[in-house]
Amino acid sequence: MNNIVLPGRAGHAGEAGATVHPPEVADLIVAYIEQLGVEYVFGVPGGAIEPLYNALARSARRGGPRHVLARHEAGAAFMADGYARETGKIGVCCATSGPGATNLLTGVACSYDNGVPMLAITGQPALPSFGKRALQESACTGVNTLGMFRHCTRYDTLVSHVDQVESKLVNALMRASKAPRGPSHLSMPVDILRSPIESMVPSYNLRSLLHRPALVDDALVRSLCEEIRQAGRTVILIGGGHSCGESIEAIIKLAEMTESCFVTSPDGKGLINTRHRLYRGVFGFAGHQTADQVLQDEPDLILAIGTTLGEWTSGAWSAAVLNQRLVHIDSSEDHLLRSPMARLHVRGRIRSVCERLIEMLSEAKLSNVSQIGLKNPDYMLHERDKFVSDASPIKPQRLMRELSRLCPSRTRFFADAGNSTAWAIHYLQPHDRRVARQHDYAARNDGGKRRKGDAGWLRVLMDFAPMGWAIGAAIGCARGNPKCPVVCITGDGSYLMNGQEISVAAAEQLTVVFVVLNDSALGMVKHGQRLAGAEPTAFELPTVDFRMQADSLGIPGHIIHSPEDMEALDMAAIFSRKGPTLLDVRIDGEEVPPMSLRMKTLGSAQ
Template identity: 75%
Template sequence: MSTSDLAFAGAPPAAGIGAPAAVAPPQVADLIVAYLERLGIEYVFGVPGGAIEPLYNALARSSRRGGPRPVLARHESGAAFMADGYARESGKIGVCCATSGPGATNLLTGIACAYDNGIPLLAITGQPALPSFGHKALQESACTGVNTLGMFRHCTRYDTLVSHAAQIERKLLNALMRAATAPHGPVHLSIPVDILRAPLADTVPSANLGALLQRAALLDETQVQALLAEIRQARRMVILVGGGHSCGEATDAILRLAEMTGSPFVTSPDGKGLVNVRHPLYHGVFGFAGHDCADALLRDDPDLILAIGTSLGEWTSGAWSPTLLNRRLVHIDASEDHLLRSPMARLHVRGNIRAVCERLAGLLAATAPAARSAPEKPASLLRDEAKFVSGATPIKPQRLMRELSRRFPPSTRFLADAGNSAAWAIHYLQPHDRRESPRHDAAACHPERRRRGDAGWLRVLMEFAPMGWAIGAAIGTARANPDCPVVCITGDGSYLMNGQEISVAAAEGLGVVFVVLNDSALGMVKHGQRLAGAEPIAFQLPAVDFRLQAEAMGIPGHIIRAPEDFDALDMAAIVARRGPTLLDVRIDGDEVPPIDLRMKALGTAP
C-alpha cells in the first residue's frame, strides 16, 4: 500500500490508540479545514500517511466539534471517485487527499476522470518536509523526486506547491475559485508536511467565499437575438440536451423551451438522467448506446438542431456524426472547450445555459412563434423489446434493467460503471419519474436532500471513463445524501478492481445497493473482439461468488439468476437498510450490448 507503516517513520509515538492528541496551537491544516467548513463541505475522502498527517489531525479536531471529518477509503483512486460522487450529488466541491509519492499517484486516475468530466474537486497531497527536498526522502514527490506536481498539471485546472505558510490562504482561494467556476474541474495543492503543521496566529477564513464563488449568469445578448431569429424561421427544430452541471441546473428551462416551440428533444448519454424518459417530446438518447429513433429524428431533415451543454466528444456526438455536426447545428454552452469542437455550426451561443434558455423563453413568450406539431413519439425506444421482458435464465441484461427500473423508488440515483454496465443502463434503464410517482419521494428524500446541480437520476462517464468509478462515486453520492436510495451498476471486472470500497459503505452505514453483472468476463472486451473478428484473448475472468465475498465483510448478499429471484427479495427492507447490499446477478453473457457506435469509432464495426 502507498500508506504503509514506513510512511510514518520519524513520527512521534501515539499516546494511545484512538486517544486525542494534546491541544496544539492552530496550524495551516486547521485553516484549510476552516475554509471547507465555511463552504459547508462535510467530508474529506482519502487515505492517511505521514506526509498528510497534520491534515488528519486538523480533521480530528474538526470532527469533535461537528465540522468536516474524514472518510477512510481503501485506495486513493476510490477516494477520488467518492469525492466525484459527493460533488455531483451535493453541488459542492468534492475534497480528497493522499500522502506523498504513491498516495498522490494513486489519486491521478480519479482526478483525470474529474478533469475530463468537468467535476469540481479539491485534491490535497502531502510532501516530505521542505528541507529534505533533494535528499531522497521517503516517497519524495517534489521536482527533485518523482514529480507528482508535474503529473497533476496535465489533469487539473490549478496545480501548485505551497512552499510557505503565508501562501496557503491565497493559493487555497485560487484553487477553490478555479474548481467552482466554469469550466469546472479538479484542482491540486501539494503541501509539504512542515508547512501543513506550521503555526498560524489566526485560522478564521478572511475571504468572502460567497461572493468569490458565486456563479455568474452571463449571456451574449447579440447571439441570443440571432438564435431567436433562427428559431422563429425554423420549420422543424430538434433539441439535444447534454449532461453536466450546466445542463442539470437548467433542465426545467430547456424543457420549457422545447414545450413552447413544440420541439422534440433527445439527450446525450450523460444527459439522459436529467429528464423524464416518459415526457411526450422525448425521443431517446443520441450517441453511445443510444436509440435508433433519436438518430432517425436528427436525420429527418430538421431546419435547426440546438445542442445544449454537450462536449461533442466521441460518445456524445455519435462518433462525430455528420447527422449532428453540420450547418444546421446551433451550439449553446458556457464552456469554450466544448464550443471549439463545433467549428462547422451555424451559430455559437456563449453563456450560462439557464440564463440563455430563460431569456429565449421570455422573448418567445412576448411574441409567440407559429405553432409546430411535434412528431409522434415512438411506442418503444428500445432494441430487443422481447428480451426486455424475457423470463429466460440466466437473466438477460435487458430484463435486469427492467427489474431495476421497476423495483427501486423514483428517487433512486443510478450510477453505471464504464463498459457494458453503462451501455445497458443508457439504453434500457427507464425508471418512474418522481413527478409521476410521488408515493415514495416525500418519505425517502427530505426536501433539502433532493438532487441539485447535475445530479441526475442516471450518472455515467463520457470522456475519461475508468472502470470502477461507479463503485466509489456511489459511496460519495450516498454520503452526500443518505436519505435517497443509491444503486451502483457495475461489472465483475470493475468490481474485482475496486470492489473493496464496499467496506467503506459498510463502515459509514450507507444504503448503497451494488448490482454486479457477473458473466466471468470483461464484457466489452469480449464482445468487441467478437464483433471485430479479433483474436478472443485476455477477457476471461474467474468464476467468483461475490455474495460470499460480501458476506465475509458482514454485508448481506444475494444471487440473482432469473427474473423471479427478485420476488424473493424484500426490496423495501433493502432500500431502507442503513448499510450496503450486494446483488450478484448471473447475466446471460452471450447478449451483445449496444456498443456499435464504439466499434465504429475504433474502425472495427462489422
C-alpha cells in the same frame, strides 16, 4: 504562541469544552472547507499528510468536516466525484506523498475530463529534505507528482511558504468551481501543514468569490430567438452535467414552447423524464434508433445544449449533428471549439440563456412551429423480446427493466465503465418518477429554488471512463445525501478492481445497492473482439461468488439467476436498512451490449 480554542464554525466562537490546540495551517485549510459547506474529506492517511488528518479529527469533535477513510486513493477521488455531483459542492480528497498521490491521479483525471469540481490535496516530505531522497519524495527532485497533476487539473501548485497558503487555496477553489470546472491540486509539504498560525479564521469570503455570474449575451440570444421563429422544425440535443442539470426545467420548457422533439447525450438521459411526449431517446453511445432518426430527418434547426460533442455525445462526430443547421449553446469554450461548422455559437450560463430565450419567445409569435410531438414512441420496440424475457440466466436487458421497476422513485443509479454503462444508457427507464414536478418550470422558478447538484437519476462517465468509478462515486453520493437510495451497476471486472470500497459503505452505514453483472469476463473486451473478428484473448475472469465476499465483510448479499429471483427480493427492506447490499447477478454473458458506435469509431466492426 498562545493557545486558542478552535471555532465551531469559521469566524465564530467555539463551543464550551472544545479541544484546545494551537492552530496550524492544516486547521485553516479545514476552516475554508467548512466555509464551503463541505462535510466530508475522502482519503487515505500517511505521514506526509498527517497534520491534515489531525485537523480533521479536531474538526470532527466539534461537528465540523470529518474524514471518510477510503481503501484506495483512487476510490477516495471517485467518492469525492460522486459527492460533488450529488451535492453541488466541491468534492475534497487527499493522499500522502509518492504512491498516495499517484494512486489518486486516475480519479482526479476522471473529474477533469468530466468537469467535476474537486480539490485534491497531497502531502510532501518537509521542504528541507527535498533533493535528499526522502521517503516517498514526490517534488521536482523526486518522482514529480506535481508535474503529473499539471496535465489533468485546472490549477496545480506546490505551497512552499506559509504566506502562500490562503491565496493559493482560494485560487484552487475558484478554478475548480468556475467554468470550465474540474479539479485543483495543492501539493503540501508536511512542515507547511503543521506550521503555526495566529488565527484559523479565513480572510476571504468564498461565497462571493465563487458566485457564478449570469453571463448572457442578449444580442446572441435575440439572434437565436429569430432562428427558432423562422425554423419550422427544431430538435434539441440535451447534454449532461451540472450546467444542464441546473437548467433542465428551462430546457424542457423551451422544447414544449416550440414543440421541439428532444434527445439526450448518454450522460444527459438521467436529467429527463423518459416518458415525456417529446422525448426521442439517447443519441450517441448505446443510443436509440429513434434518436438517430429524428436527427437524420434533417430538421431546420438543431440546438445542442451543454454537450461536449465528443465521440460518445456526437454519435462519433455524426454529420447528422455537426452541420450548418446546428446552434451550440454552452458555457465552455472548450466545448464550442468542437463545432466550428455551427450556424451560431451562444456562450453563457445555460440556465440564464434558456430563461432569457423563454422570455423572448413568450413575446414572439411562433407561427412556423410544427405540432409534431403528440406521443412518446416506444424507442425500444425492436428489442422488446429481450426486455421482457423470462430466461435464466437473466438477460441484462431484463435486469435493467426490473431495476427500473423495483427501485424507489428517488433512486440515483450509477453505471460503471464497460457493458454496465451500455446496458444502463439504453435500457434503464424508471417508471414513476420525478415526473410531476421535475420539469415544472413555473414551480421550480417560484421562490428561486434551484438544484444544487447535477440532479441526474442516472450518472455515467463520458470520455475518460475508468473501471470502478461507479463504486466509489455511489458511496460519495450516498455520503452526501444519505436519505436518497443509491444503486451502483458494475461489472465483475470493475468490482475485482475496486470492490473493496464496499466496506466503506458498510463502515459509514450507507444505503447503497451494489449490482454486480457477473459473467466471468471483461464483457466489453469479449464482445468487442468478437465483433471485430480479433483474437479471443485476455477477457476471461475467474468464477467468483461475490455474495460470499460480501458476507465476509458483514454485508448481506443475494445471488440472482432469473427474473423470479429478482421478484423474490424484498426491495423495500433492502432500501430501508442502513448499510449496503450486494446483488451477485449471473447474467447471460452472450447478450451483446449496444456498442456498435464504439466499434465504428475503432474502425474494427465486421
